[in-house]
Amino acid sequence: MNREKRGTDAPGDGLRATRVSREAGGRIILDGVSVAPPPGTTVGLLGPNGSGKTTLLRVMAGVLAAGAGVVTLDGRTLAETGRRAVARRVAVVDQHAVTQVDLSVLDVVRLGRIPHRRAWSASGPEDEDAVREALARTGLADRAAQSWHTLSGGERQRVQIARALAQQPRELLLDEPTNHLDIQHQLELLALVAALPVTAVVALHDLNLAAMFCDRVTVMKDGRVVAGGTPSEVITEELIADVYRVRAVVTPEGPDGRPSVRFLPGEAVHGRPEHDERAGP
């Protein structure tokens, strides 16, 4: 039903977080964060552990409420949009999906149709089409009957992405989706995400992977955005020293002249002044 509406929507400025803050247990997790991923791009979300990446993604997905600030979808707040309508637009892939339920690959991908169906309705042809397309796009068409519990970590993440695609989202939020994967599967998964026709926001630890696959990167530290731009603009030796407190050599030797990071051994970098005024978008 919202498919027709999509054409008539106000110029889609997509999913935006505006000055979002959140506290937990007296600690500030997000401190006035604004992000506006340009529609259709893949945006990397970088930053050390505890910098607020996961919380930001959960707030943007509407799973957590923002303490202050708003998250909007094409100009309307998530609360106005409604939970089900948000789930038809924004899909989430976590770093590690766990279940004890005995599910097949097809069962998991079908979960993505839940926001599109009413309580008592049976699955229609458009549901089956969306599921089949999601399976095909993730290369899982011939694995539909396989049990979730027999899959490897990389395959499970691919199934979760298929489930997310079955939601037919225009925004896809991924929280360190490559965390538990070997290098081959990390590359494969991010290549898949970057090629999808959606706006993707991916929290990542690996700066080289971010440089390789993201159109833009946003760097967070202590709950704030401290830098944003293309990988070449943002991923620099100074920024790495400042945000991660480690020494590194950055050369333009990545694919297409993108930055390539090599870390140097030795003591951590101390005592740099904060550079919060360099704040990004």
Added chain:
Amino acid sequence: MTRTDHTPDVRAEPPPPAPTAAGARILRDGLLWSAGVALLLLSVAVAVTIGPARISVPDVWSAVASHLGLGEGRLTPIRDGIIWNLRMPRTLLAAVCGAGLAVCGTVMQSLLRNPLADPFVLGVSSGASTGAVVVVVLGVGGGAVSISGGAFIGALCSFALVLLLSHTLGGSTDRVVLSGVAAMQLFSALTSFVVMTAADAEQTRGVLFWLLGSLSGVGWSDVWMCSAVLAVTLLTCLGHARTLDAFAFGRDAAASLGVHVARTRIVLLCTTALLTAALVSSAGAIGFVGLVLPHAARALTGSGHRRLLPVTALAGAVFLVWVDTLARTVLDPQEVPVGVVTSLIGVPAFVLVLHRTRRST
């Protein structure tokens, strides 16, 4: 890009064309359900014939037909009374209890993401017992609160306690079960305390028998009350079938699929507590039915709740009809409380499920 860069999997079969697959599934579900309903009707009919007084299946049909106004009764009043007033309500209540407990178990297991959840293991049945005993023995509420009302309040209290305890303890599978054990012990102790201090000998005997879970001496009013609550619960849960599916990967995953997590949990947990309370106030705390049957039913239908819930209910009904028949005949003329038999069957199954969860995590 990914379509070409994967080596074909040797185990893979070509994907079946979707329309015929859906058709075959509907056909298979239809067959499964009709077989289940037929089996249940047959089980009830046969179970009613078993007992000290010799009665045949045609006798049962005849008695039922005459009471439904479909024919002349050809039975003596005594035989008719045995069928219609003693064995029929008891057998039907066994079916309703079995179905209800199995549905409660299924919903609790899915919502709490815990394969060991069941009204008995989580102490909800004990809470309901305490509530009922307080009303019966102490006369709390002065007749304004019925036994079922007391049971419902007790069930909600113990459920709330278990959820609170397990939440503060971290919420893992083991913690939820341990919180259930704590609640069960607490409420059993409260029940014993009330019975020992306030009840007379006659009441004590009755209460203890009922606490073990027993279907003896139930009447039609129990059947109607429990059937009505079962119908409401089953419809509510079927209406939330897809929502229950969404909980497979946890609460956040469900929320990101558009589910109102808190609202769903409150509605469904209260509904299952209500059903547990109704069943406990009629038949006592019959254990482990809700634990075992959902696992058996999942093996038949897979984990989608739309298909799972009706099959679980049918399986639970057939199961408890036969277990109750066993309980009242095995030591004839002595009767074993049905809860004793379900526990004897259920505890090994509990261990089996526990073993499987340990392996899978």
